[in-house]
Amino acid sequence: QLLEEQFEAVVARHERIEPRDWMPEGYRRTLVRQIAQHAHSEIIGMQPEGRWLTRAPSLRRKAVLLAKVQDEAGHGLYLYSACETLGVSRAELTEMLIDGRQKYSSIFNYPTLSYADVGTIGWLVDGAAICNQVPLCRTSYGPYGRAMIRVCKEESFHQRQGYELLMTMMAGTDEQRAMVQESVDRFWWPALMMFGPPDDASPNTARSLAWGIKRNTNDELRQKFVDMTVPQAERLGVTLPDPDLRWDEERGAHDFGQPDWDELTRVISGAGPCNAERIAHRRRAHEDGAWVREAASAFARATKEPGRD
Amino acid sequence: QLLEEQFEAVVARHERIEPRDWMPEGYRRTLVRQIAQHAHSEIIGMQPEGRWLTRAPSLRRKAVLLAKVQDEAGHGLYLYSACETLGVSRAELTEMLIDGRQKYSSIFNYPTLSYADVGTIGWLVDGAAICNQVPLCRTSYGPYGRAMIRVCKEESFHQRQGYELLMTMMAGTDEQRAMVQESVDRFWWPALMMFGPPDDASPNTARSLAWGIKRNTNDELRQKFVDMTVPQAERLGVTLPDPDLRWDEERGAHDFGQPDWDELTRVISGAGPCNAERIAHRRRAHEDGAWVREAASAFARATKEPGRD
């Protein structure tokens, strides 16, 4: 009882809960689920862009993309570490990812079909991620919040790089401009879906807000993203594919159309364009690497016990 | 003794030995080795050209190449069947190929590096093969001779197709003409090596001639090939990369330089540019297919024994 009161007090003061502190079981479970999902998203998110590493059209872009995908692996690493402070190992989390018990962001179940997608993912997908994540730097769980600070810093760097790639392409040939527009057409709606279902269909939001795990509702964040993105699209010279998109003087915000929530449901439930391939890729890498990890453990054991080698 | 005399008499009359006939053990062994090597060459020979199936630059050429590589599989099939009449199964022969006990033509250990190679292989490699093989249609062992008749017919078709591809390319752009010349430069010497070492370094030739397995020596065939090819090269407009190549009025034949026999020795002994890759490819296909062949056998057994299914 006392413990629970202390916990509530820390949360209320917007201070951090640390791994050694007592926490309610539901809080821990919610955190594990959310941090794991976030970590998995970084790892699965290496694939759609990674597909273009071998086709990057300039050496500079190849280096930028390689560094970015490497950063994503790094983010996965911090976040798995944060999750391990809650008593779940990386190996367990990986198992839960590849057997489907844990999810990752639905956006990565869409295919990347042109090099412009590398830019669009940076601009829109990382942009949406940042909207989601900046408030999480103030999340109530210490290791998660600190990981997010580092992640967010790198994500905004990635976002700028993505936007800069699109800007460069828009200054190129007609084909390149068409490629950028086509890419934005494909990613706009999935990007909006990244904030999750509308608030009235999001049962866990209230609890997460109360615990200080989340700091804003899905719809608040989505609105913020749209308001932030519209002027960027104008500067870029692309059209966002939403006929209902307009500035609402009264609200001081943009009105916009609804994503296809049925499609989101299908994608989340596993029938998206790339779900099976993303998981299969991850599983194959994990299984193909098993003998290496075993060898490393065996070698570490052997060299620690000088008698055995 | 009587059997041996009968055998010699049949060979002397240039008639055929058939599977049911008695034959000397050395004759059988030599035949198995030669037919198997020939069959393996067809099968391994699918790889260098097969590499370009996915990059054939026109749909017509894609169809021609696919049909050709399919024919090679067919040739392998006849020849393995001919070999099976001598009491060695296809499975055993395949094992001997992939564990290196039996050889295949050294030419297929050279890489194919441009689409012109598809034409050059047809023109020079199939051309050399035909020189080798036409006399084999009259070989003393019946099943081998009959297989060769069919093989030779298709090979000359392939040779014409290869030559026609090169002719077409020579009528194309400068880049294409350079591609053809570069390809001929690479394949000329290896093609000459296809006839085997010079006669004075070919210890088995005499025995094979006596048995009627071979009908000509290596050097005779090589000379015939050069004489046949030089005017074709002229018509094509390419230069054969041999500064010593000239018409010898007196001999009524071309003089020509010597291939790099040390290179041939290295290639035959396994250190050629592609030996390990060719065998690894074949082994992988064989091993990857094991479960399928087992399933087919199991299913055949099960459906033959109605009680078991």
Place this chain on the structure above:
Amino acid sequence: GADLAAYCLGLGDDALVLSHRLSQWCSRAPDLEDDIAVANIALDLLGQARLLLARAAAADPAVVPALPEGSPAPDEDRLAYFREAAAFRCTRLAELEHGDFAHLVVRLLLFSTARLALLHRLAASRDHVLAAIGAKGATEVTYHRDYAARWVVTLARGTEESRRRLLAALEQLAPWHPEQLEAHPVATRLAEAGVGVDPAGTADEVGAVLAQVLDEAHAAWPEAPPRAGVRGRAGRDGMHTEALGLLLAEMQVVARAHPLGRW
């Protein structure tokens, strides 16, 4: 013209792209007989693709990519080698990367069963070219389907390992099957005109054939929802998988390096 061209591109690209995938098996099949059979099927499909691409070009020359003055490339090659992935109209089933031999035969079963039902009907098209393609193609694809069905049954009832692989391939590919049978505005309009076939109208027949094969294989159709597209768009709308771009990078490389080349 535009509808007919789009329709022919769809059927032609299906054949072209699956033919290409099958040709990747060359020298890799479990036995020589299968190497030959698979190459044969690839050749048949390639032949169908060439006729259909030529028909598309004739129906609407605007679909044919322009090449530099003096290029001798025929229409079929311009369409095969000089279109971007997004201009291809194949269903996604045809373009998926290969897996093992079970994957090959299951895909071929799903593909050829749907295609056969379609070609049979196409033989009655008011367009004489399409009618001829339908009649000839149906004979070829009957053989493809029978080859695939025989192997599906054999693998399903062969060994434990082969059954496991066969069922895994079925599970993996079944969600891509419905796209083949989806109505599409282009096909619907051409069906009304008596020129094309609405694949949705073949669904019952296709389902019945597959049920019969699976029955003989002692297997059931997997309970898996169809794969979503992107905002409702899929292969016939030029919305493909990531695999197609890589396939085309390889397929088109020589042709594109020599737009004025003669082959």
Place this chain on the structure above:
Amino acid sequence: GADLAAYCLGLGDDALVLSHRLSQWCSRAPDLEDDIAVANIALDLLGQARLLLARAAAADPAVVPALPEGSPAPDEDRLAYFREAAAFRCTRLAELEHGDFAHLVVRLLLFSTARLALLHRLAASRDHVLAAIGAKGATEVTYHRDYAARWVVTLARGTEESRRRLLAALEQLAPWHPEQLEAHPVATRLAEAGVGVDPAGTADEVGAVLAQVLDEAHAAWPEAPPRAGVRGRAGRDGMHTEALGLLLAEMQVVARAHPLGRW
């Protein structure tokens, strides 16, 4: 100029092509730490490639492929994306297709041991650009070599399976190693001028390092003859394996589709 350009292309292409191969491992490594390490090595090599290709272009502009008027592609990209395979000067070791993780670390060990010996000497080049590339590169490649050596020892002494794979990779790759250390007229001439390094002069040092690693791995250098070239020509002469053409088909596809593009 021509010699220096050819020499820089050789070292640059080695780095570019192996970097590309390593980037294909991205999201496929046995553990996240290795994913990060391998990407890092790929990035270092890509950086070296860019400097070396730029140096080649400066030394002899004639090696840079021409593009249509108005193309903004810098020299490094023209060289990377618009050369045919036969114009690449990398050794064949760098271009071979990947195998398993043992293959990755064995190739990296052979490659980085030879490259490190070379870069150390290059740091004393009379060409200031090459000297700087040598000095900076040596620091990077020391890390690459140590990473590879650590894994070679770990796998060799880890489990039976890992030892089997490590030895198989060693057997497979050892015949490609000598090509890295072969004297080549271009390098020999530049070495005499105090600009380049003759790789043949590094053979003893490279052999000693490898012997030390293999010793710690309880393994022996396989008895396998070096891979032949074609009529004496190998990678540095533009005579490559079949793998390079396929690698370039993928690597160059987007750049070549947009010769006037801005990226």
